Amino acid sequence: MKQLALLGATGSIGDSVCAIVRKHPERFGFFAMSAHSNWQKALQLAIEFKPRHLIITEHQAHQALQTESLPSGTQLHWGGDVLNGVVAEPEVDLVVAAIVGSAGMASVMAAVAAGKTLLLANKESIVSAGALVMPLAKEKGAQIIPLDSEHNAVFQCLPDGYQTGHRPKQVKHITLTASGGPFWSKPMTEFASITPGQAVAHPKWDMGAKISVDSATLMNKGLEVIEAHWLFDLGEQDIDVVVHPQSTIHSLVHYVDGSVLAQLGSPDMQIPISYGLGLRDRLENEGAFLDLLALSRLDFHEPDTEKFPCLRLAREAIQAGGTLPAVLNAANEVSVAAFLEGQMGFMEIPSVNESLMMQYGAVPVTSLEQLQALDAEVRAAAQKLIGKKN
Ligand code: NAD
Numbered sequence: 070m071k072q073l074a075l076l077g078a079t080g081s082i083g084d085s086v087c088a089i090v091r092k093h094p095e096r097f098g099f100f101a102m103s104a105h106s107n108w109q110k111a112l113q114l115a116i117e118f119k120p121r122h123l124i125i126t127e128h129q130a131h132q133a134l135q136t137e138s139l140p141s142g143t144q145l146h147w148g149g150d151v152l153n154g155v156v157a158e159p160e161v162d163l164v165v166a167a168i169v170g171s172a173g174m175a176s177v178m179a180a181v182a183a184g185k186t187l188l189l190a191n192k193e194s195i196v197s198a199g200a201l202v203m204p205l206a207k208e209k210g211a212q213i214i215p216l217d218s219e220h221n222a223v224f225q226c227l228p229d230g231y232q233t234g235h236r237p238k239q240v241k242h243i244t245l246t247a248s249g250g251p252f253w254s255k256p257m258t259e260f261a262s263i264t265p266g267q268a269v270a271h272p273k274w275d276m277g278a279k280i281s282v283d284s285a286t287l288m289n290k291g292l293e294v295i296e297a298h299w300l301f302d303l304g305e306q307d308i309d310v311v312v313h314p315q316s317t318i319h320s321l322v323h324y325v326d327g328s329v330l331a332q333l334g335s336p337d338m339q340i341p342i343s344y345g346l347g348l349r350d351r352l353e354n355e356g357a358f359l360d361l362l363a364l365s366r367l368d369f370h371e372p373d374t375e376k377f378p379c380l381r382l383a384r385e386a387i388q389a390g391g392t393l394p395a396v397l398n399a400a401n402e403v404s405v406a407a408f409l410e411g412q413m414g415f416m417e418i419p420s421v422n423e424s425l426m427m428q429y430g431a432v433p434v435t436s437l438e439q440l441q442a443l444d445a446e447v448r449a450a451a452q453k454l455i456g457k458k459n
């Protein structure tokens with residue numbers, strides 16, 4: 070029985086993890102779960118799964134939950150420091166990083182420092198802190214298994230003993246597929262009137278609000294190029310992106326002999342997550358499995374970086390290296406939140422992100438504390454810039 074620490078249990082990835090655990094109660098149990106503000110859902114999960122530890126990271130939510138009745142075996146805690154301690158506990162077999170944003174950075178570092186097997190959904194952590202996380206994982210023998218569907222697909226197409234953080238042998242390049250999001254075919258002249266409601270309505274995947282907006286701007290694919298750069302030790306030029314509206318091929322690996330391996334499946338996060346939880350052993354899933362005849366065709370297009378500049382920004386951030394990906398990520402988290410709150414338009418997301426990249430530039434990454442301070446600084450500067458525009 071594998072004991073899990075599920076960080077970000079109340080989100081969309083958290084839902085998929087819980088759904089898999091529900092189907093395989095003999096294989097998985099929860100040592101710990103974390104949630105930020107949705108204490109009601111955290112309470113429900115605690116009642117159902119009885120984790121040993123429940124960590125609430127937002128203060129008010131912790132206060133509210135304190136008065137409710139938790140199962141007798143579940144200890145309630147508050148705050149990020151406890152979270153970082155709990156992931157390192159010897160009872161934890163697998164840490165699932167499903168927090169959204171760079172808020173997950175410290176817990177990802179803590180899991181890797183403890184040599185844990187890390188199932189990584191929280192791409193922002195690796196985007197911002199890849200320069201620290203990957204060398205530390207090698208040093209501590211921590212295995213990182215990607216849950217992001219594209220990276221999980223690449224991982225599935227690499228040989229069995231392959232460990233992330235190493236450049237895969239005999240691989241020429243990889244191709245990440247992108248659905249294109251909801252505005253792929255929308256004329257750019259209509260972009261100014263895009264509403265948050267339209268942006269979060271993803272045509273293929275059901276996900277949290279932030280990543281849905283990232284998919285609509287193609288920032289998500291940009292973050293994924295950076296994520297792939299760290300996970301597979303590939304240069305930016307070795308990571309292609311194609312728009313594939315059916316979201317059936319999740320990514321491809323091109324080998325030196327001309328062979329191309331791809332992973333296909335219906336767009337359901339339970340498929341990549343179960344491959345991670347099973348540590349490459351395949352767990353039985355239910356659901357709408359792929360029907361090739363119903364699908365009938367697969368289309369591919371070149372991404373349009375004039376309509377979607379965020380993909381270009383990500384490539385520039387890798388080329389400059391150092392702290393620039395962390396700057397881009399922090400700026401983007403603030404611009405997406407501002408767009409969702411109706412403070413600015415859809416088209417301003419890339420321009421705010423680019424302004425902050427130009428303002429901050431790149432310096433070498435030295436420590437987690439440096440990245441956390443930079444993250445806070447860029448967020449404040451982005452907020453100021455957005456305030457001025459209004
Ligand atoms: P979500 O918004 O649905 O859930 C986010 C989770 O993080 C919640 O449990 C929330 O309590 C927690 N959280 C939020 N802010 C926090 C903070 N400041 N400190 C600690 N915890 C906090 O997001 P999601 O869609 O589940 O995505 C989670 C991560 O997985 C993201 O990094 C996303 O890019 C990645 N991802 C998601 C999908 C998907 O299908 N949803 C696919 C690939 C990758």
Ligand code: MG
Nearest residue numbers: 217218219293
């Ligand atoms: Mg993805």
